[in-house]
Structure formats: C-alpha cells, structure tokens
Amino acid sequence: MIRPTQVPMRERDPRARTNTFDEVPFGYTSDEAREEAARCLQCRDAPCMNGCPVNIHIPKFIREIREGDFEAAIATIKQTNNLPAVCGRVCPQEVQCQAPCTLGRRFEPVAIGRLERFAADWESQHGVRVPEVAPPTGFRIAVVGSGPAGLTCAADLQREGHAVTVFEALHEPGGVLMYGIPEFRLPKRIVQGEIANLRKMGVAIEVNAVIGRTFTVDDLFTEGYEAVFIGTGAGLPQFLGIPGENFVGIYSANEFLTRVNLMRAYLFPDYDTPVKVGTTVAVVGGGNVAMDAARTALRLGAKRVMILYRRTEAEMPARVEEVHHAKEEGVELHVLVNPVRFRGEGGRVVEVECLRMELGEPDGSGRRRPVPVPGSNFVLPVATVIVAIGNQPHPLVPRTTPGLRVAGGGTIWTDEEGATSREGVFAGGDIATGAATVISAMGAGKRSAAAIHRSLTRSRGRA
Amino acid sequence: MVNMIRAKQPLGPNVVELVVEAPRIAARARAGQFVVVRLHERGERIPLTLADWDPGRGTITLVVQMVGKSTRELGERFGIGDTIRDVVGPLGSPSAIRRYGTVVCVGGGVGIAPIYPIARALREEGNEVIAVVGARTKDLLLWLDRIAAVSSELHIATDDGTQGVKGVVTIPLQEVLTARKVAHVWAIGPAIMMKFCARTCQEFGVPVTVSLNAIMLDGTGMCGACRVEVGGETRFSCVDGPEFPGDLVNWDLLLSRLGTFTDEERYALERYVAAQGGRL
Ligand SMILES: Cc1cc2nc3c(=O)[nH]c(=O)nc-3n(C[C@H](O)[C@H](O)[C@H](O)COP(=O)(O)OP(=O)(O)OC[C@H]3O[C@@H](n4cnc5c(N)ncnc54)[C@H](O)[C@@H]3O)c2cc1C
Numbered sequence: 021m022i023r024p025t026q027v028p029m030r031e032r033d034p035r036a037r038t039n040t041f042d043e044v045p046f047g048y049t050s051d052e053a054r055e056e057a058a059r060c061l062q063c064r065d066a067p068c069m070n071g072c073p074v075n076i077h078i079p080k081f082i083r084e085i086r087e088g089d090f091e092a093a094i095a096t097i098k099q100t101n102n103l104p105a106v107c108g109r110v111c112p113q114e115v116q117c118q119a120p121c122t123l124g125r126r127f128e129p130v131a132i133g134r135l136e137r138f139a140a141d142w143e144s145q146h147g148v149r150v151p152e153v154a155p156p157t158g159f160r161i162a163v164v165g166s167g168p169a170g171l172t173c174a175a176d177l178q179r180e181g182h183a184v185t186v187f188e189a190l191h192e193p194g195g196v197l198m199y200g201i202p203e204f205r206l207p208k209r210i211v212q213g214e215i216a217n218l219r220k221m222g223v224a225i226e227v228n229a230v231i232g233r234t235f236t237v238d239d240l241f242t243e244g245y246e247a248v249f250i251g252t253g254a255g256l257p258q259f260l261g262i263p264g265e266n267f268v269g270i271y272s273a274n275e276f277l278t279r280v281n282l283m284r285a286y287l288f289p290d291y292d293t294p295v296k297v298g299t300t301v302a303v304v305g306g307g308n309v310a311m312d313a314a315r316t317a318l319r320l321g322a323k324r325v326m327i328l329y330r331r332t333e334a335e336m337p338a339r340v341e342e343v344h345h346a347k348e349e350g351v352e353l354h355v356l357v358n359p360v361r362f363r364g365e366g367g368r369v370v371e372v373e374c375l376r377m378e379l380g381e382p383d384g385s386g387r388r389r390p391v392p393v394p395g396s397n398f399v400l401p402v403a404t405v406i407v408a409i410g411n412q413p414h415p416l417v418p419r420t421t422p423g424l425r426v427a428g429g430g431t432i433w434t435d436e437e438g439a440t441s442r443e444g445v446f447a448g449g450d451i452a453t454g455a456a457t458v459i460s461a462m463g464a465g466k467r468s469a470a471a472i473h474r475s476l477t478r479s480r481g482r483a
Numbered sequence: 484m485v486n487m488i489r490a491k492q493p494l495g496p497n498v499v500e501l502v503v504e505a506p507r508i509a510a511r512a513r514a515g516q517f518v519v520v521r522l523h524e525r526g527e528r529i530p531l532t533l534a535d536w537d538p539g540r541g542t543i544t545l546v547v548q549m550v551g552k553s554t555r556e557l558g559e560r561f562g563i564g565d566t567i568r569d570v571v572g573p574l575g576s577p578s579a580i581r582r583y584g585t586v587v588c589v590g591g592g593v594g595i596a597p598i599y600p601i602a603r604a605l606r607e608e609g610n611e612v613i614a615v616v617g618a619r620t621k622d623l624l625l626w627l628d629r630i631a632a633v634s635s636e637l638h639i640a641t642d643d644g645t646q647g648v649k650g651v652v653t654i655p656l657q658e659v660l661t662a663r664k665v666a667h668v669w670a671i672g673p674a675i676m677m678k679f680c681a682r683t684c685q686e687f688g689v690p691v692t693v694s695l696n697a698i699m700l701d702g703t704g705m706c707g708a709c710r711v712e713v714g715g716e717t718r719f720s721c722v723d724g725p726e727f728p729g730d731l732v733n734w735d736l737l738l739s740r741l742g743t744f745t746d747e748e749r750y751a752l753e754r755y756v757a758a759q760g761g762r763l
Pocket residue numbers: 110111112164165166167168169170187188189190193194195196197200201229230231232251252253254255277308309312339414416417448449450451455456457458459461
C-alpha cells in the first residue's frame with residue numbers, strides 16, 4: 021500500500037518562528053526520507069524528469085535514498101545540479117518536477133524537493149566531496165555576477181580545466197541567494213558552503229568589481245579572458261509609479277531585503293546598517309519576494325503585516341509553501357486590491373489609498389486580468405510599505421557593452437545556448453529571461469558553460 | 484595592499500583626508516564619481532566622493548567629514564597601514580566635462596574637496612574656472628591651495644567673516660554672475676547650500692549642476708534607496724546621478740529622505756562614543 025500523502029516535514033512552530041530568523045522547516049531524518057522515497061513508483065518514463073530544468077535523474081536518486089545509499093543519491097543529483105541544498109529548498113516544485121509526477125494523479129506527488137534537500141544536507145554533515153577538476157587547459161574565462169547562473173557556469177567550466185574568475189559587484193558572492201532570499205528560508209551558511217566548494221575547485225572570485233564601472237566587458241577581453249559569461253540578474257526594482265511613492269517609509273523589496281539579509285540589519289546595532297519597520301506594514305505584490313518581505317517584516321517586530329495583491333490567491337506566483345507559511349505566521353492576504361496613492365505626514369508615509377479589483381478576461385499570461393471597480397476607493401493606515409512588484413534586468417552591462425543586442429524588457433538577447441550578439445560573450449539567468457527562478461538560471465549557466473567549452477576547444481583544435 | 488590607508492591627515496575639526504591604495508579605481512576614476520566603502524565585516528556601505536586619484540601610484544583620495552558612527556570610526560580608528568574591508572567604484576555617472584567657456588565651481592564646507600576634481604577637469608578642457616568656496620568659519624575651509632591652482636579667481640566666504648567675505652557662498656556667487664558672462668555653475672555642499680545656489684543661478688538664467696548626497700545602500704542601482712525627484716521624475720542618484728540640474732531637484736524630498744534613519748543614527752553614534760570611553 022502506498023502512502024497517499026507526503027511524509028510531513030517537521031517545522032518550527034508558527035508562533036515561535038516569527039521571533040527568529042532561524043530556518044522554518046527542519047528537513048527529513050533518514051527514516052523519514054526513506055519512507056518518503058518508498059512512495060516513488062520508479063516510473064520507467066520518469067515524467068518528473070521533464071519537469072526539472074536541469075534533468076536530475078530523479079527516480080535513480082530516490083531509489084538510492086530508499087536503499088539507504090545516501091552517498092550514491094547525492095552523487096546522482098550532483099551529476100546535473102551543483103546546488104542541491106539550495107534547489108531542494110527554493111524550487112517551485114509544485115509547478116516543476118512534482119507537477120508531472122505519476123503518483124500525483126491520484127495522491128500527493130512524491131516530495132522530490134524535500135528528498136533532494138535531505139541528500140544535500142546529509143552530504144554537508146558527512147563531508148562534501150569537491151568535484152574533480154580536469155587538467156588546466158590554459159583558457160581564461162570571466163563570469164560576471166555570482167548568482168545561481170554565474171556560479172553554475174563557473175563550476176562547470178572550472179571542472180573542464182579552464183581558469184575561471186567570477187566578478188561580483190557586491191561585497192559577498194551569491195546574488196539573490198545572499199541578498200534576497202531570507203535566512204529563515206535559505207540559511208546563508210548553505211550558500212557560503214557552496215561558494216567555498218567552488219573556491220576549493222580553483223574558481224577565483226573577485227568581489228567589489230562592478231562590470232561597466234570598475235571594468236567593462238571589453239576590458240576583460242583586453243586583459244586576456246577568452247570568453248565572458250554575463251549573469252547579472254534582474255536587480256532593477258520596479259516601482260508602482262503612483263503619487264507619494266518616495267515618502268520615507270516606502271522601500272523597494274530589494275532595499276528592504278538587502279538591508280536585512282546582505283547587511284544583517286536584523287542584528288543592528290551589532291551590525292551598522294539600520295532598517296526601520298513600523299507597527300503596520302503593507303507589502304505590495306504576490307510573488308516569493310512579497311512573501312519574503314512580509315515574513316521578514318513580522319520578524320522585525322511589525323504587529324500587522326498585509327499583503328496587497330491585485331488578483332486572487334489562486335493567481336499568486338509565489339511558491340505554495342511560502343503563501344502557506346506566511347498565512348500561518350499571521351500575514352494578512354488582501355486580494356483584489358491595488359494601491360493608487362500614498363499619503364504622508366511630515367514626509368513619512370501614513371496611509372495607502374487602494375481600489376478594489378475584480379477579475380475580467382484572461383490576459384496574455386493566461387491569467388484573468390484584474391480590472392478596477394470604479395468608486396471602490398478605501399484607505400489603510402500604514403507606517404511602512406514594501407513594494408515587491410517585480411524586478412527588471414540590470415541595465416549596467418548592456419549599457420556599457422557596445423554591440424550587445426538588447427531584447428524586450430531590457431533583457432540581453434541570446435540564442436538557445438546563451439550566445440549573445442557579441443562574439444565570445446554569453447549570457448543567462450534573469451538578465452536574459454527577466455526575473456525567473458533559481459533553477460532556470462542554473463540551467464542557463466550550464467548550457468552556456470557547455471557552449472563556451474565547445475567553442476574554446478574547437479577554436480584551438482583541442483577537442 | 485589593496486584598500487590600505489597610505490596617508491592620513493586632519494584638514495580641520497572633524498575632517499580627515501585619507502589616501503587609499505585602490506589601483507583599479509584610480510585607473511578609471513573620472514570627476515564627479517564616488518566609491519562605496521565598508522569598513523569591516525559588520526560595517527555599513529557608505530558613499531564617499533573621489534576627491535582625487537593618482538593612477539601612477541594607484542591611490543585614491545577621500546575627504547571625510549566625521550558626522551556619525553561610520554565616518555567617525557573611519558576618521559578616528561583607521562590609521563596609516565590599516566585596511567578598509569571593501570572599497571568599490573568608481574560609481575556614478577561622471578560630470579559632463581566639456582568646453583563651456585567660463586564656469587563657476589562652488590564648494591561649501593567638506594564639499595570643497597569633491598568640487599576640486601571637477602574644477603580641474605573643466606580647466607584641463609580649456610574652460611576658465613572661477614572658484615567660490617565657503618564654510619561656517621576659517622578652520623573649516625580646506626584645500627584652498629589646490630582649488631587656487633585650478634582656478635583663475637578664488638572667492639571665499641565664511642559665515643562669521645573670519646576669512647573672505649562675511650556670509651554665505653551665494654553672496655560671492657551673485658557678484659560673479661553679475662560681473663561675468665558665466666556658461667555653467669557646479670555647486671557641491673550641504674543640501675541647503677546647493678538649494679540656494681540653484682535658486683541664485685536660476686535668477687541669472689545660468690544652468691547649474693549639483694551633486695546629491697542621498698542615502699545609498701548598494702550604489703549600483705539595485706535598491707532605490709537613493710531615489711530623488713528631478714523635474715517631477717524619480718531618478719536613482721547612484722546611477723543616474725549623483726549630479727543633476729539643480730533647478731529641477733525636489734529639495735524638500737531629498738532633505739526628508741535624508742532623515743529616514745535619524746533615530747538609528749543617533750543611537751549608533753551614542754553607542755560608539757560610549758564604547759570609546761565616552762569621548763565626544
Ligand atoms: C526575494 C526573492 C525571493 C526569491 N525566491 C525564489 C524562490 O523561492 N525560488 C526560486 O526559484 N526563485 C526565487 N527567486 C528568483 C531567483 O532568486 C532568481 O531568478 C535567480 O537568483 C536569478 O539568478 P541569476 O544568477 O540570473 O541572478 P542573481 O541571483 O540576481 O545574481 C546576479 C548577480 O550579479 C551581480 N551583478 C549585477 N550587475 C553586476 C555588474 N555590473 N558587475 C558585477 N556583478 C553584477 C549582482 O550583484 C548579483 O550578485 C527569488 C528572488 C527574490 C529577489
């Protein structure tokens with residue numbers, strides 16, 4: 021008899037966890053992992069694999085967990101995914117690998133993400149094996165940006181024996197994994213551990229290097245790099261463009277989360293960067309970023325945190341688990357609501373005026389388009405507002421790299437392999453697709469690494 | 484060693500000049516740009532203007548006014564041979580240096596230092612540079628020799644009249660604008676000074692560029708902490724600026740946003756001072 025439901029993952033109590041930035045889910049024990057693994061039907065056609073952007077051999081690693089051979093399981097995963105501890109925690113599994121799972125047609129799908137996380141955490145407790153690196157090829161490659169796209173591309177190229185240097189604008193590598201996703205969802209030590217492994221493989225990481233300012237892409241070629249991968253992400257915050265948006269107390273989610281995560285403002289004054297959160301907080305948006313901001317605000321002492329979202333909960337782009345956690349912790353969801361103006365006193369925001377919305381015809385994305393209900397204006401008192409309505413591609417590299425073709429929405433144009441309009445320049449991740457997911461950025465980094473490797477070895481006839 | 488302090492000297496009460504090893508930044512620096520520094524593992528990221536640089540020696544010069552926790556810590560606890568954890572730059576869009584004709588560069592207080600490289604670049608481009616500098620009192624004036632070396636006239640004003648004319652910088656600025664045909668004015672200093680310089684220039688119909696000191700976090704355009712309103716539009720001062728046309732700036736907004744963290748800043752400073760043994 022197959023267990024119809026997933027083995028539950030133990031979590032920190034919702035009341036206790038809003039006082040701490042410690043991680044919420046505890047992860048499976050070996051017994052729990054083996055019990056969950058036993059639910060997998062080992063489908064020959066493995067439809068789950070099609071749902072994973074990096075094609076992890078899912079039935080194989082799950083069988084290995086079931087058999088108790090955790091070392092083999094992590095090795096299987098790492099053949100195609102070098103950041104399993106991250107993906108197991110943050111992938112939107114319900115729309116990726118777990119969506120096509122055969123078991124899911126009748127019961128709950130196999131908890132693939134939780135099993136992946138288990139295998140990765142098991143490895144980190146039992147000594148991580150640094151991947152073997154091929155003998156040096158003599159090629160030098162520059163990777164711009166150290167988010168999941170850049171880190172994955174760097175790892176794959178270094179493994180082939182190339183000498184990779186990663187250039188990162190901020191003072192710590194990791195991209196959104198460091199500055200965006202909060203500690204309670206993705207502990208920073210996990211990201212730092214993965215980066216340490218990369219360094220052990222020989223990847224050089226230069227922080228405080230803003231490409232487009234400190235150097236340009238052309239300078240990198242002049243310095244002797246033979247190929248450049250751009251993984252600069254979607255770091256440009258979008259604002260609502262409504263009156264009063266610059267009042268004190270209104271943050272972009274990027275600012276709010278960067279203060280807290282990268283700069284550790286939750287430890288102020290032991291750390292120097294401040295962050296200010298009032299008793300009543302409104303977060304505008306319905307994605308992962310909005311959930312992260314809302315749950316962070318609670319942990320910083322807000323008494324009431326409201327999510328304002330213009331569609332309904334069913335359309336929220338956030339991972340189901342994040343919405344669930346947010347609600348459990350007491351975040352209020354106000355759906356079919358859209359802010360139209362802010363009011364301030366003495367320069368500080370005190371009120372947000374909203375319009376009620378209703379769902380109309382489906383739009384280009386297939387989701388029903390929200391339309392305002394005339395005359396439905398109402399006001400909410402607020403002390404802090406966090407705008408989390410999306411990020412656009414970071415414009416600095418496109419602006420400072422002549423000949424780099426820019427496509428719609430400010431993304432860098434690439435072909436399927438990540439090649440840009442400039443010879444030797446590749447791009448991938450959010451900078452090429454617009455804001456997407458960790459695993460799709462990693463997939464792009466992988467494809468470009470393979471393409472760069474092919475073109476370099478071909479160019480010197482060493483293939 | 485990169486980011487090591489090579490020279491340090493006081494320039495007056497609560498102002499220090501630091502020469503820092505930063506060859507990559509020195510090689511690319513242009514007038515009007517700045518760096519972001521983080522003193523140590525627990526430090527915040529603070530913006531400081533590139534007051535000078537030497538690509539040959541691989542150094543940059545920062546002039547720091549000690550106003551709060553981080554700037555006091557930098558001025559008081561960091562000496563020659565110490566290393567600043569992070570220095571990143573050059574950031575911001577460079578000043579629009581070209582041939583204007585006769586230009587005026589106004590520097591107020593510690594703003595005299597960042598106006599210097601702009602004046603120098605304008606002079607090298609063949610402009611006639613008239614300098615106007617001011618401070619509350621004589622002791623707060625700095626770099627007069629350097630400013631004099633790159634200008635054809637140097638006008639000085641102090642609030643208390645201890646040097647130059649008694650009063651604010653807009654007095655000599657007004658005199659220059661009355662007497663001469665001026666093509667462009669640059670003004671750097673406290674927000675309130677820039678605001679009044681902009682007003683004066685507007686009266687004379689002369690375009691004016693100011694350098695906005697908004698609160699910053701990353702300094703690379705990814706957070707929006709530094710947003711200002713210019714001509715009714717929201718701009719990010721770290722990438723779109725820091726220089727903007729002075730007559731179009733919403734000064735009230737800039738000033739109110741500078742007060743975002745007043746309570747936290749005061750608390751951090753008191754705590755720092757207490758830890759230093761209460762020396763204020
Ligand atoms: C708060 C938040 C929560 C999220 N939650 C999830 C989630 O749960 N699951 C999920 O799958 N996805 C999530 N995402 C999306 C996911 O994080 C991104 O899709 C992914 O990080 C993109 O990776 P990337 O490598 O393309 O870019 P990024 O992670 O954005 O990294 C880009 C890096 O490049 C650096 N850089 C930028 N410009 C320059 C330059 N000029 N020179 C040098 N370096 C530069 C940046 O500083 C940054 O470190 C979330 C995003 C945010 C913001």
